[in-house]
Amino acid sequence: SIGREFFRISVGGVRDEAEIRGHRRTYVGALPGKILNGLTRAGCMNPLLMLDEIDKIASDHRGDPAAALLEVLDPEQNHSFTDHYFNVPFDLSKVLFVVTANYLHDIPKPLLDRLEIISIEGYTETEKYQISRQHLIPRVLTEHGLDERQPSFEEDGVRDIIRFWTREAGVRNLQRCLEKISRKIAREQVESLADEEAEYTAPSIGPDEVPPYLGPRRYLHDEGIEMDEIGVANGLAWTATGGELLVIEAIKMNGQGKLVITGKLGEVMKESVQAAFSFVRSRSRELGLPEDGIDKQDLHIHFPAGAVPKDGPSAGVTVTLALASLLSGLKVRSDIAMTGEVTLRGKVLPVGGIKDKILAAYR
Numbered sequence: 101s102i103g104r105e106f107f108r109i110s111v112g113g114v115r116d117e118a119e120i121r122g123h124r125r126t127y128v129g130a131l132p133g134k135i136l137n138g139l140t141r142a143g144c145m146n147p148l149l150m151l152d153e154i155d156k157i158a159s160d161h162r163g164d165p166a167a168a169l170l171e172v173l174d175p176e177q178n179h180s181f182t183d184h185y186f187n188v189p190f191d192l193s194k195v196l197f198v199v200t201a202n203y204l205h206d207i208p209k210p211l212l213d214r215l216e217i218i219s220i221e222g223y224t225e226t227e228k229y230q231i232s233r234q235h236l237i238p239r240v241l242t243e244h245g246l247d248e249r250q251p252s253f254e255e256d257g258v259r260d261i262i263r264f265w266t267r268e269a270g271v272r273n274l275q276r277c278l279e280k281i282s283r284k285i286a287r288e289q290v291e292s293l294a295d296e297e298a299e300y301t302a303p304s305i306g307p308d309e310v311p312p313y314l315g316p317r318r319y320l321h322d323e324g325i326e327m328d329e330i331g332v333a334n335g336l337a338w339t340a341t342g343g344e345l346l347v348i349e350a351i352k353m354n355g356q357g358k359l360v361i362t363g364k365l366g367e368v369m370k371e372s373v374q375a376a377f378s379f380v381r382s383r384s385r386e387l388g389l390p391e392d393g394i395d396k397q398d399l400h401i402h403f404p405a406g407a408v409p410k411d412g413p414s415a416g417v418t419v420t421l422a423l424a425s426l427l428s429g430l431k432v433r434s435d436i437a438m439t440g441e442v443t444l445r446g447k448v449l450p451v452g453g454i455k456d457k458i459l460a461a462y463r
Contacts, residue, residue, distance in 0.1 A: 115159060116166045145195075151197060166208045181191070185233055222340075232262075265317065308348040330429060342456050375444055379443075381394055394427065
């Protein structure tokens with residue numbers, strides 16, 4: 101799209117600095133480094149070089165390749181990059197570098213400082229459907245020899261596969277599911293050809309036809325609370341595969357004013373629950389609670405999906421609402437989900453992962 105030559109260099113698992121800078125020619129088997137090798141392959145001075153998997157770089161006693169990349173990627177220095185093999189300054193300033201990584205925190209800080217970060221979120225359900233319709237399904241059908249008697253994939257069927265059989269940011273598992281269905285349809289076609297009397301019609305894959313091919317549903321998305329209830333509120337959580345609805349439950353029983361928190365929570369989340377509890381107690385008069393009522397009751401707050409680790413401050417406002425609802429006896433609306441960190445003064449602070457959380461709420 102920008103009219104340049106392209107070359108991809110994989111730096112995942114590279115541990116030797118000489119892979120980037122080249123070997124001195126005094127050594128047997130000396131070679132230039134990956135960067136100048138890539139330029140040679142691209143055949144021009146201003147290609148687009150892609151450094152793939154930069155967060156997988158390792159280091160050992162032979163040097164730190166990530167430190168060698170500092171000079172390569174710094175526009176202030178790379179006009180005189182010196183490869184040990186050629187041993188003359190080389191101008192890399194015209195090269196456009198694109199670097200890919202899965203996790204930012206695995207990239208060394210000085211290297212990250214030289215990069216402009218463009219974060220690519222996971223695909224939405226609609227994007228996945230369009231990708232499968234325009235690219236995956238035609239390719240999968242061709243690969244499985246289903247060009248002539250093509251099965252048709254209905255939109256509802258594909259969306260069901262995305263929702264209940266895959267949970268991912270990309271579309272790899274979606275492609276595997278489509279391939280699995282195509283293999284079984286191809287087998288049905290071959291068996292019907294063997295039986296000469298049978299009339300074969302290519303199936304149409306809708307919501308009812310998916311389970312016979314893929315088995316029972318693998319993933320269930322929490323639907324949230326069904327009706328307005330006391331002591332339950334819908335929160336929103338960010339996950340690597342998109343957002344999820346997080347139902348937060350609170351109950352009270354006779355006791356000595358203890359607060360019990362369960363649900364495999366991290367430190368930050370436990371602290372945000374404590375902050376929410378303190379804030380609700382400080383507003384007991386406005387909520388119409390009896391002065392000594394809280395001291396004679398134990399409260400239990402639970403975050404369902406007890407096996408899934410959860411952390412972060414963004415459930416604060418949801419916990420506050422669940423507690424306020426429980427203690428005041430007022431119901432929480434079931435058609436609202438919320439996210440936000442809460443402070444002791446009752447301020448709601450901004451949080452991250454908004455796109456994914458909104459998609460969870462929309463779903």
